[in-house]
Amino acid sequence: MTTRMTGFDFERPAGLPALRGLLARLGKEQRRFTLAAGGTDLMPQLKQQQLATEVLVSLNGVGELAGIELASDGTLRIGALTRLAEVAESPLVRERQPALAAVAARVGSPQIRNRATLGGNLLVNNRCVYVNQSPLNRTVHAPCFKVDGDVCHIVKSAVRGKLPQCQARFVSDTAPVLLLLDARLVLLRGRGERRVPLRRFYRNDGMERNVLKPGEVLGWIEVPPAGGLRIDYDKLAVRNALDFPSLGVAVGVREDERGEPVELAVALTGLGTHPLHWRFALVGGAAPAAVVAQACARAEKSVTTYQQDFFPRDYRKKMIGTFVRRGLRRLGRGAWT
Ligand SMILES: Cc1cc2nc3c(=O)[nH]c(=O)nc-3n(C[C@H](O)[C@H](O)[C@H](O)COP(=O)(O)OP(=O)(O)OC[C@H]3O[C@@H](n4cnc5c(N)ncnc54)[C@H](O)[C@@H]3O)c2cc1C
The missing domain is CATH 3.30.43.10 (Uridine Diphospho-n-acetylenolpyruvylglucosamine Reductase, domain 2)
Structure with missing residues (x-):
């Protein structure tokens, strides 16, 4: 309702x-x-x-913050107000950062992507089954922290002021891909601006979600050249369209100039209060299959899931390894799985 x-x-x-x-x-x-x-x-x-x-x-009258440019060092500078459809269809993004174009095309539906922006996607509010309900439905439970109440229905022992206070899930689809690409955010405040690496942007709380200060505006997303990194992203969702990720997994393999793999990278969304990411070196004689197994075990161990989604909590966690391996197969590294 x-x-x-x-x-x-x-x-x-x-x-x-x-x-x-x-x-x-x-x-x-x-x-x-x-x-x-x-x-x-x-x-x-x-x-x-x-x-x-x-x-x-x-912000729709602020044309300066829309559009995609290529800097002389190969960095893509994407205005925060650029629509996801434009990111998905841009020849520049498709050529330079195909994984970003592909993940932009996975958000919501065509109608959503024609309207939604890349900046808004990185700042999308965290979700929880107790909060994302109509006011009538919410009357069944006492108001929780996220709607000015005094309790968390997910973790009953949560205390006001002590992070994480709220366990609402982080659900941005584009964040894990941009994390693996080492993106930076340009934040505007007053007449000045500051740059924050995306990996330092998010906080471990469903309410105090990131380091954006009140009145600060996300201006641009800067994406440096991929440097031999190829990325695959897929999400677990009830439907193929219009659904937030119950789990989203970005897998990256970095290759050197000779095409030899040197790094495996994994980033997750949809599970906890903020996105998570890890990098694993593939040099020094380590067998890639062993590194993949280590990466999956590390990811599963680091994540605490709660029953706050359509899919059971343990299932979402177990699917991390499955999605990592499927991603690697799509990247042509099936032999590692
Ligand atoms: C039916 C439906 C399905 C959806 N499916 C998905 C999905 O599959 N995956 C997914 O990731 N999301 C999904 N969404 C959520 C949302 O549509 C997207 O995350 C979208 O990218 C948000 O962008 P927006 O421009 O509309 O943000 P807005 O709604 O305008 O803003 C989102 C938040 O960001 C803040 N904000 C926006 N721009 C700036 C800025 N430049 N500076 C500072 N603050 C800013 C706003 O204050 C607000 O808090 C879905 C939404 C709906 C309704």
């Missing part, structure tokens, strides 16, 4: 200087504002009253 949104003011600044000015003013006035890009994650939350805001600031 979808309900009505509570009221808010709406602003749509035209261009980056206007956005900076607006955010400075709203900050001074101490008004609670929310940034909206494609709105595909945000609008359901507003409608289901999981979120309330005084001012909704649409």
Whole structure:
């Protein structure tokens, strides 16, 4: 059941200087504002009253933050407001970072991808079966931390202020691929900006999800050249389209100039509060099959799953190894599995 949104003011600044000015003013006035890009994650939350805001600031008039450029060193600079459909179809992304184009095409459905942005996907809210419900459904349980309550229904011993306070799951499809690609985020605040490697961006909590400060805007995603890394991504989901990952696995194999494998990399989404990733060296005589077994064991051991999804918690965990091996076969490394 979808309900009505509570009221808010709406602003749509035209261009980056206007956005900076607006955010400075709203900050001074101490008004609670929310940034909206494609709105595909945000609008359901507003409608289901999981979120309330005084001012909704649409970023869609900030053209400077949309589009894809290639820097002279081979880095792709992708505006945070670039739609996922554009990322998926861009000849530049397909040629330079085919795994990124492929994963962008796995998010939601064509309608979602025509609207949703790459920046919004990296910032998509964490999900939990107790929270992502209509207000009526939520009345069955006491309000949890994520909706201003005082309990976590997943981990009853969770305490306010002590992380992880909330176990809502991280569900971005693009994050694991961008993690393996060593992407950096350019964050805009006031007149300045800072760069944060994606691997340092996320935090272990379903509410305090990342290091983005209030009023900070994700401007660009910078993706350096892949350097011989080939990546496969696949997700466990109920349906092929329109479903968040119950588990998402990116597997990467880095090859040197002679085509010899030198590194195995694995990144996960959909399991815990934040994405996880590991790299394993394939040099020094280690048998690739042994490294693959070690990688799967390490991933399974590091992850704690909870019953907060359609698939049973143990099943999601067990499928990590299966997805890693399937990914390797698609990368032409079936002999390692
Ligand atoms: C039916 C359905 C299916 C979906 N399936 C998937 C799926 O398979 N995989 C998946 O990963 N997601 C899925 N989603 C979630 C969502 O559509 C995507 O994650 C999408 O990429 C979010 O992008 P957006 O631009 O719409 O973000 P928005 O909804 O506009 O914003 C998301 C969050 O990011 C913040 N934000 C956005 N841009 C910026 C910025 N530049 N700077 C600072 N903050 C910003 C917003 O304040 C908000 O908190 C699905 C959603 C729906 C409704």
